[in-house]
Amino acid sequence: MPELPEVEALAAFLRENAVGRVVARVDLAGLQALKTFDPPLSALAGLEVTGAARHGKFLDLDVSGLHLVVHLARAGWLHWRTGLPAAPPKPGKGPLALRVHLDDGNGFDLTEQGTRKGLAVHVVRSPAEVPGVARLGPDALEVDRDTFARLMAGRSGQLKGALTDQTVLAGIGNAYSDEILHTARLSPFKMADKLTDDEVLRLHDAVRATLTDALQRQVGQRAATLKGEKRSGLQVHARTGLPCPVCGDTVREVSFADTSLQYCPTCQTGGKPLADRRMSKLLR
């Protein structure tokens, strides 16, 4: 799932390659992806792309005051295309959800793999009209120490959930929350409102360091190479069974119904493995 660094890198890529071009046409191939009807998608045609920004994990293309706001969800991605075919795509087949043609013959595709479709496209006059954007907490890259401490103190629940709740803090998902908790040497199941002052500082520093490091590696990369760049920087996420690069212990996993988390017992839980959700309550 694209998180803050990937979406920021995509926005930077679009600022470089799409801003200044005029939208020639927008093809909707995955009907379920479009969540708004007024203004219509066709209203974008003939207008110049004037900016590209990020709100949490939402990508926002500013088209002369109209906004194409995209949430890529779990398996969505943006593919830059040079020399797009003129013929409109067949709706409903394959991963293509939306195609944006620019006036120079280039453009981009929004695609989504798999059968569970979550990719969402909105055409709005202001990004705040998108409910998910309106609900966002402060941006994870911009939140200062005091605000961060207040957010954690006001949250009764486990750290993993607090870091990934977009209404608390915007931009962090499953992968970077694993990485941040590993860097901060904190258990994913520790309660957010039970952190000591030192732990809050460590966690805030880890949020900054992890996201800044990922951003530095990714901004400037082409959309096609971003995913590989993300994977190469990970220390625990998606590395179950591999050695922790910090201490050499084996990275472990906790599975849930439709997701999982990874952590290092030596770095994060005093060497004790987290068996499952219920067991974890005994260990925190």
Ligand SMILES: [Zn+2]
């Ligand atoms: Zn370790």
